[in-house]
Amino acid sequence: xxxxxxxxxxxxxxxxxxxxxxxxxxxxxxxxxxxxxxxxxxxxxxxxxxxxxxxxxxxxxxxxxxxxxxxxxxxxxxxxxxxxxxxxxxxxxxxxxxxxxxxxxxxxxxxxxxxxxxxxxxxxxxxxxxxxxxxxxxxxxxxxxxxxxxxxxxxxxxxxxxxxxxxxxxxxxxxxxxxxxxxxxxxxxxxxxxxxxxxxxxxxxxxxxxxxxxxxxxxxxxxxxxxxxxxxxxxxxxxxxxxxxxxxxxxxxxxxxxxxxxxxxxxxxxxxxxxxxxxxxxxxxxxxxxxxxxxxxxxxxxxxxx
Ligand code: CP
Numbered sequence: 001x002x003x004x005x006x007x008x009x010x011x012x013x014x015x016x017x018x019x020x021x022x023x024x025x026x027x028x029x030x031x032x033x034x035x036x037x038x039x040x041x042x043x044x045x046x047x048x049x050x051x052x053x054x055x056x057x058x059x060x061x062x063x064x065x066x067x068x069x070x071x072x073x074x075x076x077x078x079x080x081x082x083x084x085x086x087x088x089x090x091x092x093x094x095x096x097x098x099x100x101x102x103x104x105x106x107x108x109x110x111x112x113x114x115x116x117x118x119x120x121x122x123x124x125x126x127x128x129x130x131x132x133x134x135x136x137x138x139x140x141x142x143x144x145x146x147x148x149x150x151x152x153x154x155x156x157x158x159x160x161x162x163x164x165x166x167x168x169x170x171x172x173x174x175x176x177x178x179x180x181x182x183x184x185x186x187x188x189x190x191x192x193x194x195x196x197x198x199x200x201x202x203x204x205x206x207x208x209x210x211x212x213x214x215x216x217x218x219x220x221x222x223x224x225x226x227x228x229x230x231x232x233x234x235x236x237x238x239x240x241x242x243x244x245x246x247x248x249x250x251x252x253x254x255x256x257x258x259x260x261x262x263x264x265x266x267x268x269x270x271x272x273x274x275x276x277x278x279x280x281x282x283x284x285x286x287x288x289x290x291x292x293x294x295x296x297x298x299x300x301x302x303x304x305x306x
Pocket of ligand 1: 051052053054055056126132135265266267
């Protein structure tokens with residue numbers, strides 16, 4: 001089911017495969033002692049052309065915990081990219097040295113292209129504003145653990161819907177696990193792109209676009225909060241107009257229904273007050289922690305089939 005698979009889009013996987021992955025991750029998470037070392041001798045290479053803390057380091061940590069080793073391409077300034085080598089030749093070299101390659105790039109299509117030219121599996125670790133499939137696996141894993149199901153839930157997705165690739169991928173996953181309803185809450189300037197709205201309509205996903213979240217505080221099961229992505233704005237003035245649009249505070253938490261959870265792919269800027277961190281609704285650190293186990297399960301499944 002998983003052996004030698006590339007991970008380019010969340011849509012490359014079906015319900016059965018994703019539920020299988022979540023079960024594997026939960027099993028690993030439940031182990032008191034990690035004695036899974038069956039990736040000994042395997043090498044994972046990370047090649048990140050955009051900044052990252054969680055994705056890059058959790059993939060590396062997952063590989064090390066499974067007994068494997070890691071390489072990192074590093075900043076373009078320290079590789080031969082600085083001498084003018086093209087990315088295609090660079091990726092071919094990574095393929096010669098590695099058993100699996102994890103790539104983040106600002107350009108859409110780079111990871112799909114890498115998968116085509118590489119013998120070894122390639123994982124898309126985030127591509128421009130388009131997709132971040134393993135983040136979606138992590139998001140769904142947290143929801144699945146909390147609600148024991150991924151169907152028929154109400155989501156309030158809040159923030160930079162236009163630019164956040166985590167949101168795009170999550171919305172794509174709603175064609176696999178159907179929600180009851182999705183509220184897309186953003187400033188008008190940061191509404192979902194036309195192709196995302198068309199996708200939801202084509203797949204019969206009920207959604208509503210809002211500019212404030214107040215009216216859905218009592219209704220949503222999952223609040224998926226994202227930062228406004230300053231780095232995606234070509235005009236700093238446009239960013240200044242929308243920054244700080246949404247901040248979740250303890251006052252909002254009081255109105256949420258029992259059992260509702262707040263997710264955030266992180267990093268956060270100011271959209272979640274730190275006072276919210278200790279509330280029982282705050283699931284974003286558990287979500288990030290679960291990312292390690294999800295990525296362990298994913299690497300193990302791709303490299304061993306187990
Ligand atoms: N969630 C996420 O992709 O975080 P990083 O950018 O730190 O990897």
